[in-house]
Amino acid sequence: MKNVTEILTGKSNGAHVPLIAGPCSAESYEQLRTTVLELREISNLIAVRAGVWKPRTRPGSFEGIGEHALQWIQKIKEETGLKFAVEVANSWQTEAALRAGIDILWIGARTTVNPFYVQEIAEVLRGIDVPVMVKNPIHADLGLWIGGVERLRKVGIRRIVAVHRGFFTSGTSVFRNDPKWEIPVEFRTHMPDVPIVCDPSHISGKRDYIFEISQAALDLEMDGLMIESHYRPDQALSDAEQQVTPAELKEIMTKLVRREELPENTEALEHLYELRHQIDALDHQILNLLEKRKHLVESIGELKRDHNITILQFQRWFEIVKDRSQLARILGLDEDVILEIFQLIHRSSIKIQQQILQGKTTDVQ
Ligand SMILES: C=C(O[C@@H]1C=C(C(=O)O)C=C[C@H]1O)C(=O)O
Numbered sequence: 001m002k003n004v005t006e007i008l009t010g011k012s013n014g015a016h017v018p019l020i021a022g023p024c025s026a027e028s029y030e031q032l033r034t035t036v037l038e039l040r041e042i043s044n045l046i047a048v049r050a051g052v053w054k055p056r057t058r059p060g061s062f063e064g065i066g067e068h069a070l071q072w073i074q075k076i077k078e079e080t081g082l083k084f085a086v087e088v089a090n091s092w093q094t095e096a097a098l099r100a101g102i103d104i105l106w107i108g109a110r111t112t113v114n115p116f117y118v119q120e121i122a123e124v125l126r127g128i129d130v131p132v133m134v135k136n137p138i139h140a141d142l143g144l145w146i147g148g149v150e151r152l153r154k155v156g157i158r159r160i161v162a163v164h165r166g167f168f169t170s171g172t173s174v175f176r177n178d179p180k181w182e183i184p185v186e187f188r189t190h191m192p193d194v195p196i197v198c199d200p201s202h203i204s205g206k207r208d209y210i211f212e213i214s215q216a217a218l219d220l221e222m223d224g225l226m227i228e229s230h231y232r233p234d235q236a237l238s239d240a241e242q243q244v245t246p247a248e249l250k251e252i253m254t255k256l257v258r259r260e261e262l263p264e265n266t267e268a269l270e271h272l273y274e275l276r277h278q279i280d281a282l283d284h285q286i287l288n289l290l291e292k293r294k295h296l297v298e299s300i301g302e303l304k305r306d307h308n309i310t311i312l313q314f315q316r317w318f319e320i321v322k323d324r325s326q327l328a329r330i331l332g333l334d335e336d337v338i339l340e341i342f343q344l345i346h347r348s349s350i351k352i353q354q355q356i357l358q359g360k361t362t363d364v365q
Pocket residue numbers: 297300311312313314316317320345346349350353
């Protein structure tokens with residue numbers, strides 16, 4: 001687990017799961033203060049989140065208190081000594097947040113989608129040492145997420161944390177936003193030194209799923225959690241259904257299981273290595289079989305070239321799909337995954353045969 005606590009607050013917080021929590025929006029001084037005082041009871045808490053400017057899909061919804069709420073934050077910061085994080089979506093909001101001494105800024109999903117906005121914010125931050133969290137863009141465009149981080153790095157921001165808040169779904173998921181776990185995993189392979197915090201509130205859209213998603217995030221080695229909490233969630237002016245009370249949040253945090261990357265028990269560790277050894281052997285067999293398959297595809301390609309036969313053979317391909325799906329089902333394998341693997345293999349076969357028919361060598365696939 002990367003040290004999100006140190007990056008965002010400059011302090012360390014032991015082996016806990018770092019938690020950033022607070023209301024979706026700062027609605028009133030009382031609401032914010034009561035929530036924060038209750039949240040202080042959770043030992044994982046490293047910073048408070050509070051929306052000041054709220055980007056809403058359609059006008060007419062509560063769009064945040066605006067700059068005035070920064071004064072409440074300042075007062076509560078003084079009283080509690082806690083660090084506060086605020087979302088900024090453009091240059092003047094960034095300037096106002098910095099003037100108010102906000103400790104951590106975050107760039108929201110609706111801003112990460114737009115490189116112009118991210119750049120505008122980055123320009124205000126040039127030469128300033130403030131930690132910034134970058135939420136994934138609304139749709140699953142990994143490049144924009146990485147690009148957001150790169151824009152901040154280019155102006156000298158060093159303390160950066162990515163936030164996974166899920167991706168737009170047109171109502172096809174039980175969740176408000178589709179987690180698409182493969183995207184943060186992919187993000188990690190591109191930017192291994194940037195910690196990722198999961199925001200289960202925005203993924204779930206419903207408080208009942210927050211524990212489940214938080215646990216899934218920890219099991220994928222995410223480095224912390226960002227969760228919306230309100231002392232009276234049902235009366236919240238925004239995101240009422242997904243906010244939990246500080247007491248509920250405390251319970252969620254206690255129930256979460258922090259799993260280690262490797263078992264401490266030496267017997268279990270040896271068993272793990274033995275099983276991995278067997279997987280290595282099987283993977284090598286898979287690769288050797290793929291190499292043999294490739295040679296057959298090449299021979300068929302030469303035959304097609306010499307006898308003027310089309311590369312793509314739908315009838316044969318449909319038979320393969322039917323046969324391999326059926327076998328996958330019998331073997332208890334995930335049919336969709338097996339189909340995807342065969343689609344990739346088929347795509348590669350087509351490419352190999354195209355090269356043969358065009359008279360090129362087939363080294364590159
Ligand atoms: C190998 C062939 O060419 C293509 C590749 C296929 C494959 O990879 O199995 C199947 C059908 C064709 O679209 C073939 O015609 O059999």
